Every structure is written in structure tokens, then in C-alpha cells.
Amino acid sequence: MTPPLPTSAPDRATRPRTGVGFAADLAQHGGRPALVAGHEVVSYDDLADRVARARARLGSAQRLVGLVPAPTIEFVVAYLAALAGGHAVLLSHDEVLARAYGASTTWADGGFTATGRPDPVLHPDLRLLLSTSGSTGSPKLVRLSRSNIESNAGAIASYLGLTADDRAITTLPLDYCYGLSVLHSHLAVGASLVLTDLSVAESALWDLARATGVTSFAGVPFTFDLLDTAGWPALPTLRQVTQAGGRLAPDRVAAVAERGRREGWDLIVMYGQTEATARMAYLPPDLTDAHPGAIGVAIPGGALHLEPVDGAVGHAAGVGELVYTGPNVMMGYAHGTADLARGAELTELRTGDLARQNDAGLFEVVGRSSRFAKLFGKRIDLDRVENLLTLDDHEVACAESADATRLVVALAGEADRFAIDEAAATAVAATGLPEHAVAVVPVAAVPRLPNGKVDQAAVSRLEAPRADVRALSPVDALTAVYAAVLGRHRVTADDTFTGLGGDSLSYVELSLRLESRLGRLPSDWPDRTIGDLAASAAGARRSRWVRLDTGILLRAAAIVMIVGSHTNLFVLAGGAHVLLAVAGANFARFHLAGAERSERRRNLTRSIARIAVPTALWVAAVLLISGQYGWRNVLLLNDAIGRRTWHEPEWHFWFIEVLVYLLVGAGALTTVARVAAWERRSPYWFAVGLVVAGLVPRFWATASGYDGDLIHSSLFVAWLFAGGWAATRARHAGHRLLLSALLVAGLVGFCDDPVREATIALGLLALVWLPYVPFPRALIGVVGQVAGASLYVYLTHWQVYPHFEHRLPVAGLLASLLVGIAVWRLVDHVSDRGRVLGRRHWHGLGASHPQLDTPSKETR
Structure with a gap:
């Protein structure tokens, strides 16, 4: 018994x-x-x-x-x-x-x-x-x-x-x-x-x-x-x-x-x-x-x-x-x-x-007195749907249709096909409803009652137009997407992602938007012109599955691992080290391709600033409010001149400091003419050489009994960044086997934690061997939001999860993700508005400056 x-x-x-x-x-x-x-x-x-x-x-x-x-x-x-x-x-x-x-x-x-x-x-x-x-x-x-x-x-x-x-x-x-x-x-x-x-x-x-x-x-x-x-x-x-x-x-x-x-x-x-x-x-x-x-x-x-x-x-x-x-x-x-x-x-x-x-x-x-609809047996939180659509820069109001068969989305502004399709895709992903159960209705303005509140009854009675919506041509629709994501005012059919200064942060959002519009993207899409992409996608069939870039999936998974481990929901360390490899891969893909050397340098400087400036501002704000950090954290200098062993909270932002150092170092190295020529002649062996060079201090530290922090210092983790770089240069199985052997050898004993080392190894091998993975189309929106906001989730979660850590760790994870996504979207919105106001100021003075030419929300 x-x-x-x-x-x-x-x-x-x-x-x-x-x-x-x-x-x-x-x-x-x-x-x-x-x-x-x-x-x-x-x-x-x-x-x-x-x-x-x-x-x-x-x-x-x-x-x-x-x-x-x-x-x-x-x-x-x-x-x-x-x-x-x-x-x-x-x-x-x-x-x-x-x-x-x-x-x-x-x-x-x-x-x-x-x-x-x-x-x-x-x-x-x-x-x-x-x-x-x-x-x-x-x-x-x-x-x-x-x-x-x-x-x-x-x-x-x-x-x-x-x-x-x-x-x-x-x-x-x-x-x-x-x-x-x-x-x-x-x-x-x-x-x-x-x-x-x-x-x-x-x-x-x-x-x-x-x-x-x-x-x-x-x-x-x-x-x-x-x-x-x-x-x-x-x-x-x-x-x-x-x-x-x-x-x-x-x-x-x-x-x-x-x-x-x-x-x-x-x-x-x-x-x-x-x-x-x-x-x-x-x-x-x-x-x-x-x-x-x-x-x-x-x-x-x-x-x-x-x-x-x-x-x-x-x-x-x-x-x-x-x-x-x-x-x-x-x-x-x-x-x-x-x-x-x-x-x-x-x-x-x-x-x-x-x-x-x-x-x-x-x-x-x-009808409903609360902000919920009941469709297909699902209880739909209308406020949540509206918030997600607002993050995509749409002014909307949502309601259950009068006959209780559809979710009606009133979309204010110009009724172009791109905006309608994007809003519908977001609503479907947010609710799990079938596509035919979401009706996006363009309106001049959201219907409102005399007291200023949304007129729910009027929204519920709206009917989607059948043929009176102005349709954008495929090329115009794609240039609108590129302009919206990259913050560029002048985008033409001859432009490419790399040529427009795309980086790892914009790559996530743009690739997912293009995937939802075009179906399967070719692996070299960042280097293809917009006109070429539009032509190749003509007649493409949208399946329930997409080819998701492995780097995007790893970014989303890694940030969830990091925050989930910190909240004590689970223990699965190693996500930040996988992110370093992903960063190396993105550096090679976006900052060593196309454009002139001076343009590449400007693009890299812009990308580094998009990481360093928000970090410095956030840390300074926390310092002023709570005194939790010090001036070295604000200036991202803790790894350079701080204590060499882990101390909280001064080491909270080690990953961002290391990432900035490595991007600056890699950028400086590749501006040297002879080095750049070597990299162009032998891209794979150059990157492998960087991996080997990076492993020297890593193994020296182990052999010499170095008592400082090994796994959070830029000098000892640079080989991971180089490993991601080399993964993008591998062209056949022999290349991948050699690189895999080097990376796995570098991980043996690196963390003194076999589980952590195995987790990092899985992420690195996925980056080396699997450029794309099949993924359900319905979940793309969620992964895209988490991956796109990964920097801001990492940055802000230190101040969010402690409120839930000992009571409800799953709430700590969810709250950290939501706060990070909200801050990401807020920063994006504020920076866009700043560029628009700047452009208007210069135009008002009779001047035009190409760096200030960015689209307003109306043109998106």
C-alpha cells in the first residue's frame, strides 16, 4: 500500500x-x-x-x-x-x-x-x-x-x-x-x-x-x-x-x-x-x-x-x-x-x-457596464487591447459589436491599408480571436459622448468598410513601415535596412512587422532593397507559422530567464551571457555591412547612445530618489574602475557596461584600415581569431587562480561577443563545428555551475546552427514586445521585482516585463516627438537637416 x-x-x-x-x-x-x-x-x-x-x-x-x-x-x-x-x-x-x-x-x-x-x-x-x-x-x-x-x-x-x-x-x-x-x-x-x-x-x-x-x-x-x-x-x-x-x-x-x-x-x-x-x-x-x-x-x-x-x-x-x-x-x-x-x-x-x-x-x-467583452467563450479585456494598439501609435476605441459576434476597433485618422492591417493583427494576437471576428473600422475621430468619454454604443454599431479604404501599394506600405521603425523621414524603394542605419534594437521590431506583412523573410533581407522585398513577397502565402530569427527568440527567452531568476520564480542563470553573443552577431550583421566607413561609424555611435544614454538617465534618477547607486554606475564605469568582485547594487548593470565597452572596442578596432581590410578578406577566420584572443585572458584567470569576478567582467567575457560575431560568418558545417568546439571549450568550468554553463552552451549553439526557428504566427507579437523591450526590462526590473519577490514571484516577472515594455514605448514616443519638433524648428528657420527628418505619427 x-x-x-x-x-x-x-x-x-x-x-x-x-x-x-x-x-x-x-x-x-x-x-x-x-x-x-x-x-x-x-x-x-x-x-x-x-x-x-x-x-x-x-x-x-x-x-x-x-x-x-x-x-x-x-x-x-x-x-x-x-x-x-x-x-x-x-x-x-x-x-x-x-x-x-x-x-x-x-x-x-x-x-x-x-x-x-x-x-x-x-x-x-x-x-x-x-x-x-x-x-x-x-x-x-x-x-x-x-x-x-x-x-x-x-x-x-x-x-x-x-x-x-x-x-x-x-x-x-x-x-x-x-x-x-x-x-x-x-x-x-x-x-x-x-x-x-x-x-x-x-x-x-x-x-x-x-x-x-x-x-x-x-x-x-x-x-x-x-x-x-x-x-x-x-x-x-x-x-x-x-x-x-x-x-x-x-x-x-x-x-x-x-x-x-x-x-x-x-x-x-x-x-x-x-x-x-x-x-x-x-x-x-x-x-x-x-x-x-x-x-x-x-x-x-x-x-x-x-x-x-x-x-x-x-x-x-x-x-x-x-x-x-x-x-x-x-x-x-x-x-x-x-x-x-x-x-x-x-x-x-x-x-x-x-x-x-x-x-x-x-x-x-x-451591453457591458465594465470594459470587457465576451466573444467565442473568451473574456476580452478591452482596455488591454486598446493599450496594446496605443503602443503601436494608433488612436483607437474598442467595443463588442451590437450583435455580439465581433470585436470592433474604431481606428482614428487616415484610413490606409497598412494601419488597418497592423491594428487588426495586433488585436488578433492580443485576444486570440479568429481574424474574421475583428473588425477594424477607420473613423475621422473616435466617437465620444458630451462628457468626453468614448461612446461605446456608437463604436459597437460601426461596420467595417468594404471597398472605400485607400490601399497603399506594396512598396509604399513597406517604406511607411521602415520610416516608422527607423525614425527616417525620407525612405525610398532603393533603401535597405543596413543602409538606413538599422541596428539590433530596430531589427527586432522591423523584422517582425515585415514578417506579419510579407510572410517568410529571406535571410539576407537587411541588405535587400525595399522594392526587391515588395516584389519578392508578391503573392506570398501567410501560414500559421513563421521563420523567426533565432536572435530575436534568444533575446526574449534570455530576458525572461534573467528576470524570472531574480524574482525567485525559478533559477535558470546564463541569459545575459547568451545576450552578449546575440549582441556580437548583431554587430557583425548591422555595423560591418553596407554604407561608407563614416556612415557605419555614425550608425554605431547612434546605437551605442541608444543604450548608454537611457541607462545613465535611469541610474541617475534612481540615485537621486533612493541613493541606491553611485556616480560610477551613472557613468557606466563600475566595470572599469570599481571593485573587481561582485557587490550589489553597484554591479546591477554589469551587462550594459560590458555591452557598451565591447561595442566601442569592436567599433574602434574595425575603423583601422588594415584591420577592416583583413576582416573583409577573411571574415570567418578574423572572427574566430577574436574568439581565440578573447579566450586567452579567460583561461589565464582560471589557471592563475584569479580571485576577481570572472563571469561579469568585460575582459573575461569578450569571447562570447566574438563568438556571436563568428556565428554570422560561418558558411558551412566545418566552420560551425570548429566554432562550436571553441565555444563549448570556453564554457567548461567558466561559471563553476554546470547547469548555467549548459544553458549558455545551448544558446550559443542555437545561434551557430539555427539562424531561424519555426514559430507560431499568433505568438509573434508577444515575443516581439519582450525582445524589443529587453534593454529596458533589464534596466528597470531591479526597481520592480523586489516588491513581489517574496510574495508572488510570477507577478514580479510579469510586472517587470510590462514596466520595461511601457518604458521602451515611452522612450520611443518621446524621442520621435523630439525629432519631429526639432525638424519643425529647423524648417521654421528656413533650414533643413537630414538627421532631423523623421516621420510624425500622422505619416505612420
Whole structure:
């Protein structure tokens, strides 16, 4: 027999608590089937035995159990065992979330396993933690009690008329409150559930449903879109279909209900939120014809009422915010581990939906009072979408369309195709919605109410134009992109990225924007003219995958590693050293190619200034406010004249100091005529020679027992910068093998940490062997933001993450990334505005200066 897990603090074991009823009382349904998975049918007696054994493994002390949901018998057994034993379950695919909240137990290889983390203090009533719909990745969770779960399961079973003869099939995820409620309500009455991960668009799902005698299935609006496309199934045993997870347009409700009447089943429209465990209202099926736009009446045991709201929409007759009361209202939100000990804090739930009650006493939702939309089962934070679009220099307003089928983005300003496409791509990436569900509508100005607030109702009614938008030619569109990213006013079809002074900071943003517009970019695109790129991309097909530059991916991954390790979320050191190699590669690509020597020198000086000046200003500001740093940090001289061993906080900016020194040194070296000629004649062997030269002091320090800091000093890490340089010059496998051997040899014993050395080695080898990696197009926007802001994330995170380090490290990571991205965009915006004002000043004096010719936001 497997011994129980180690017990927690004794006082937790004695705190009174009760298991969830339907999980603890499975045996009362005897030999009836409970679960069907493949060819296996598990009876309630068998399920009760399996749950009892798993429950014994958990022990008597209340635990926080982290479970990854899956439509399998094993998962259901683990989940029910935790509920039956009175434990709290954190249900999520996000394992970082479980670690952040301190889950002490998880399920693996058919049994519960201790994670090694002590249980947080848990309230004895707490049973379930779920993400709110659409908030995956957010640390905010909904806290649900035993009575929340039991009451909602019973209410759903009651108004659906479920009996032991019913059988549902898993058409929705089990960490989604709607999908989970199907499991709860069926187990509560001794009904059965068919477990499968097949899609409703697959005929195999409906073959399985017919073979197992399924009587019901659940769907969100997108489910019905898929069925309309793939074909509705013929299910002789089907009794009812339930719909929730977003508003289904009234005409669709009527059409689906009519289909049900023809085929002998009922459509039950439902309304709910995770904060109410699952369901708050339902529309009796005999009322769908007369009231297809209604959500219906409150579920048994609950009540709905309207409360007045401010604003123009609140003056509409009978409209108010929909408020629900009932035993299924959540205990409250959890923003961190301390909240898990809190008891029930709510007696009613303000839904954030605007509604009215019609003459038949049925409630109808007419809009949102809060800044969220509910589309395709996703909860869309409209403020977040607007903020991301604003970062792309667009003035916008977002709303859910009047028919609840699309996200409407009102785009103010000139209606060119480039701006519309860019805004649509950003909105799709930010929300996860399909492209057809985002309508970008150009408007002269964002619609506003007399009080200056955005007129949400007017935005929701906007329709995207079909053919009246002025389209840019492919070349004009690309020159606009180059001008916007590089801050140049005069860009022509004959210009190239390198010729325009592009550097590693602008490379990230420009390459990702070009990838989204043109599809796959050629590896030599920085040296190709804009006209050539536009011509070669004509007719290119946009796939779901792109070729992402390995350097960009490494930049994003490395900065996440750095900040995540500092916040104590995980320990994965070595990211900064990989970034040095990436910097060396970018120096070789962008500052040793094209243009005259004097122009290259100006471009490199500009790039160094873009790193050194913001750093000096930020450090000086922190020094003045908190006195945390010294004058050597402000002048980036700590590595040159400071102490030679690591001391915090003076060594916080070692990476930026080293990077500036190496860029200055590399630039000075390649301005020597003979050196530059050697580099042009033998680019690979020149770079390899730099690697070997850089390894000399590195191995001297090890051999001589040097007691200073080895891995954070420019003299001893310069070979990594040279290694990235050499990676761009390798032309065949022999070159790459020799370079790989040198780099790996340099890392052996370099950090006195094999894991750190292996991490750096993986990054270096990826840079040497993989110029591009396949990457999902939908995630490009996120990677681009993180990679583009990596300098500012590194710069500012020292002042951000300490506020979260010991309480919620995942919040420390997210906050550091968001602050860095915001500062990056702010600096970009301020510098652009400064150049525009400067250009206007010079033009006003009758002068023109080519360095001040940059585009205004209007021309972007």
C-alpha cells in the first residue's frame, strides 16, 4: 500500500471541513455507469473505490492540490478524491500558477506526488480555484467553496431535468467552468459522462456519441459555427443541447431551436460566469421562439435584479446592471497565497452586464457596464487591447459589436491599408480571436459622448468598410513601415535596412512587422532593397507559422530567464551571457555591412547612445530618489574602475557596461584600415581569431587562480561577443563545428555551475546552427514586445521585482516585463516627438537637416 503524503501543520488537520457531496457519495449510485473512456466503462461503485484509494493517499491534513485538467478517468479520480477529502484544488494548465500559489501536491503517473512546497494557509471551506474566463496567465483566481459547487451542480441538474439515464460528452475543457459544470451536475444525479478530447468538427466525436448513447452536449457560440460548417450530427438519443459562454445572436438561437424541434431535442440557452461557479440564468426551451434574445430567469435557489448605472446607456428605459444573489456566488478573488485563508466575502455578484427585464419577466443582456467583452467563450479585456494598439501609435476605441459576434476597433485618422492591417493583427494576437471576428473600422475621430468619454454604443454599431479604404501599394506600405521603425523621414524603394542605419534594437521590431506583412523573410533581407522585398513577397502565402530569427527568440527567452531568476520564480542563470553573443552577431550583421566607413561609424555611435544614454538617465534618477547607486554606475564605469568582485547594487548593470565597452572596442578596432581590410578578406577566420584572443585572458584567470569576478567582467567575457560575431560568418558545417568546439571549450568550468554553463552552451549553439526557428504566427507579437523591450526590462526590473519577490514571484516577472515594455514605448514616443519638433524648428528657420527628418505619427 502506498504510504500517505507527509502531513502538514497539525492545526490544519483538525480544522473542520466537509467533502463535496457528489464526490463523497458516489457509491450511492451503485453499479450504474459513471464514466466512459474509449472501451472502458467505470461504474459508480468502481469509481467510488478508486476515489477512496486516492483520497487515502492525500491524508487527513487539508492540502492545495494542483491538477492539470484532462478528459481522462485518471484526472476525474484525482479531482474527485481531492474534493471528497475536503482539499482545495487549483485547476489549471498553467503549472507556473500552481507553483506561485504553493500547491503542495500534484497528480503524476497514477498517483499523488508531493511537490516539496509547504501548503499555504487554507480556509476550511475552500474547495476549488479557477481562472476567470480568458484570464489564463493572470495570477487572479476565483475562490469557490463546497456549498458553491454543490448548490450550482444541484440547480443545473434541476432546471435541465437531469436523471440517472442521461449521458453527456466532453465537448468543452474541464478547467472551463462551463465544461466542469457538466461533470458536476451529471455526477450529482448518478448520470454518466463520455470522456474525449475530440473536436466537435471531427466526425469521430459524433460516431463515439452515437455508439455510447449520448443524450446531451454543451456548446459555446463558436461550437455552433463549427457545426454549421462541418455539418450537424445525427444523434437518435440526443435529448438536449445547452449553450453558454457568450451571447448567441437571437436569429441563431431561433434557428438552432427550430432544428432541435425537428430532430426531437431542446435547446437550453444559459448565462453564467466563473464567479458564480458556472450558471446564473437559463431560458426555458419553450420560450426560445418568443424571446430568442433573452437569458431567461434565475436558476433555482438564485435571484436576479437590476441596479441603476451612470452614463448615457443607463438612461435607457429599464436598463441597469445585472446583479445576482445565490449560494453559488464565489467566496471572492485570490490575488496571492494570503487570500487562500480568507472566508466568503460576497453575498451578491455584480456581473458587469447591462440588462433589462421584458414584459414576460425574462432578463435580456443589452451591453457591458465594465470594459470587457465576451466573444467565442473568451473574456476580452478591452482596455488591454486598446493599450496594446496605443503602443503601436494608433488612436483607437474598442467595443463588442451590437450583435455580439465581433470585436470592433474604431481606428482614428487616415484610413490606409497598412494601419488597418497592423491594428487588426495586433488585436488578433492580443485576444486570440479568429481574424474574421475583428473588425477594424477607420473613423475621422473616435466617437465620444458630451462628457468626453468614448461612446461605446456608437463604436459597437460601426461596420467595417468594404471597398472605400485607400490601399497603399506594396512598396509604399513597406517604406511607411521602415520610416516608422527607423525614425527616417525620407525612405525610398532603393533603401535597405543596413543602409538606413538599422541596428539590433530596430531589427527586432522591423523584422517582425515585415514578417506579419510579407510572410517568410529571406535571410539576407537587411541588405535587400525595399522594392526587391515588395516584389519578392508578391503573392506570398501567410501560414500559421513563421521563420523567426533565432536572435530575436534568444533575446526574449534570455530576458525572461534573467528576470524570472531574480524574482525567485525559478533559477535558470546564463541569459545575459547568451545576450552578449546575440549582441556580437548583431554587430557583425548591422555595423560591418553596407554604407561608407563614416556612415557605419555614425550608425554605431547612434546605437551605442541608444543604450548608454537611457541607462545613465535611469541610474541617475534612481540615485537621486533612493541613493541606491553611485556616480560610477551613472557613468557606466563600475566595470572599469570599481571593485573587481561582485557587490550589489553597484554591479546591477554589469551587462550594459560590458555591452557598451565591447561595442566601442569592436567599433574602434574595425575603423583601422588594415584591420577592416583583413576582416573583409577573411571574415570567418578574423572572427574566430577574436574568439581565440578573447579566450586567452579567460583561461589565464582560471589557471592563475584569479580571485576577481570572472563571469561579469568585460575582459573575461569578450569571447562570447566574438563568438556571436563568428556565428554570422560561418558558411558551412566545418566552420560551425570548429566554432562550436571553441565555444563549448570556453564554457567548461567558466561559471563553476554546470547547469548555467549548459544553458549558455545551448544558446550559443542555437545561434551557430539555427539562424531561424519555426514559430507560431499568433505568438509573434508577444515575443516581439519582450525582445524589443529587453534593454529596458533589464534596466528597470531591479526597481520592480523586489516588491513581489517574496510574495508572488510570477507577478514580479510579469510586472517587470510590462514596466520595461511601457518604458521602451515611452522612450520611443518621446524621442520621435523630439525629432519631429526639432525638424519643425529647423524648417521654421528656413533650414533643413537630414538627421532631423523623421516621420510624425500622422505619416505612420
